[in-house]
Amino acid sequence: MNDMRLSERDVDMTDVKIAARGVQVFYGDNHAIKDVDVNIVDKTVTAFIGPSGCGKSTFLRCINRMNDTIPIARVEGEILIDAEDIYDRRVDPVQLRAKVGMVFQKPNPFPKSIYDNVAYGPKIHGLAKDKADLDAIVEDSLRKAALWDEVKDRLDAAGTGLSGGQQQRLCIARAVATSPEILLMDEPCSALDPIATDQVENLIHDLRRNFSVVIVTHSMSQASRVSQKTAYFHLGELVEYDDTAEIFTNPKDERTENYITGRIG
């Protein structure tokens, strides 16, 4: 049992959105995530940091069962969202991914119009009563992604014709259009310039009002700017999880300290 194991007594479970219990991930013989326990708090931005290959993305993908799409990946343990096990056989991963949206490192709009990129999820999940309702969802999602003013006059234009930063905000609009409760972001700014990065960071700050956000980042300055909680991963273990300010000013584990001071990475 690792020393990060949390007892439910340690945390007010009413604030916990995602609870991981003894999570292990294997890719064939590679034991990529080792016995991770964590309680991720609702309406909070949580950053996952750690050296390359330590398992940040793998653990992030456990939260919406994206690892199911990798044939050699095997997940053990429990992930509870609102106290329900998302790996239960009765859970439909497609429905789960509407509730747990994901934004990837590289903006990946569909080869469709701006409007259709955002309308796609609500359409397949039957979330709009009629066209007016769908229009309202598209507008609201583009506003939440701080993109509406830039695209409202060209909703029929191709999503792939937008700039990189706009494409990433379009992907965020697409992710929020199904009214998810959790947004997973895997290095969402790594392909963006500083201005677009700043826009997406401001957006993450706003999104927190409505969603729990979990972000993987290689940038410690980004983690300290956008997150309230930080988890430090090392060789597949969750070494330390605490308030972001605490992790960056007063880390408890030598491995965390070595990483944040640049001695490993």
Ligand SMILES: Nc1ncnc2c1ncn2[C@@H]1O[C@H](COP(=O)(O)OP(=O)(O)OP(=O)(O)O)[C@@H](O)[C@H]1O
């Ligand atoms: N699709 C996959 N198939 C096989 N092994 C994988 C796959 N994805 C990740 N791994 C392995 O799992 C381990 C953790 O990788 P992961 O990508 O989760 O780390 P990471 O911390 O997100 O890395 P980075 O910061 O470089 O993106 C590594 O040993 C990696 O090689």
